[in-house]
Amino acid sequence: MNGVGHGTNPCFRAIIAVGVWLDSVHPVHLSRPNLLRISVRSEPLPFRRKEEEPTLGADGQPEFVRVRLPRKKENEMFGIADQLMGASRIKIMCADGKFRMGRIPGKIKKRMWIREGDLVIVAPWSFQDEKANIAYRYTKTQAMYLSRKQMLPKSIDVF
Numbered sequence: 638m639n640g641v642g643h644g645t646n647p648c649f650r651a652i653i654a655v656g657v658w659l660d661s662v663h664p665v666h667l668s669r670p671n672l673l674r675i676s677v678r679s680e681p682l683p684f685r686r687k688e689e690e691p692t693l694g695a696d697g698q699p700e701f702v703r704v705r706l707p708r709k710k711e712n713e714m715f716g717i718a719d720q721l722m723g724a725s726r727i728k729i730m731c732a733d734g735k736f737r738m739g740r741i742p743g744k745i746k747k748r749m750w751i752r753e754g755d756l757v758i759v760a761p762w763s764f765q766d767e768k769a770n771i772a773y774r775y776t777k778t779q780a781m782y783l784s785r786k787q788m789l790p791k792s793i794d795v796f
Contacts, residue, residue: 704779706788707758713772716759717793718751727751729759729769732790737761737769749774756780756789756796 707713719736720728725746729739739759741751751757751774759769775783777796783789784796 704775704782705758705773707772711760712763713758713760715789715793716757716769717795718753718755718757721753727771729757729771730793731759731761731769732793734792735767737767739769739771741771745771745774754795756783756793 707715714732716729716731716737716739718727718739719730722728722738725741727739727741729737731737737759739757745751751771756775756779757771758773758775760772761769780789780796784794789796
């Protein structure tokens with residue numbers, strides 16, 4: 638194994654050019670006899686997300702959400718664009734009942750336009766509660782999907 642170059646690392650095993658896996662109880666013959674590197678770690682790597690179990694719907698089938706939702710850890714919430722103020726600013730009615738001055742970052746301004754009545758995700762500023770950054774804008778189809786699945790708060794569910 639030292640001729641292969643990975644013999645000192647205990648997390649990896651090698652398949653040699655003959656095409657037979659050496660560590661197997663029953664030899665496995667490969668279709669292409671090439672040198673392969675296989676991980677034998679049993680636990681997941683620390684940087685990978687653990688698989689979340691999907692929630693079950695009313696019919697017992699797994700239910701998947703197809704749109705981005707506000708991240709509560711980052712203090713994001715739903716909002717509705719109420720009035721365009723100009724200079725990349727929008728007055729937003731947020732899910733907590735407050736009106737905030739929303740700022741459209743250049744990343745979103747260049748990619749998509751925000752109009753009055755659009756459903757958005759806002760992140761209020763930690764040092765000035767009456768202002769917020771707009772993180773995401775939903776299309777009409779996505780907003781209707783969220784409304785149909787009852788994921789929107791009652792205060793802003795106008796779809």
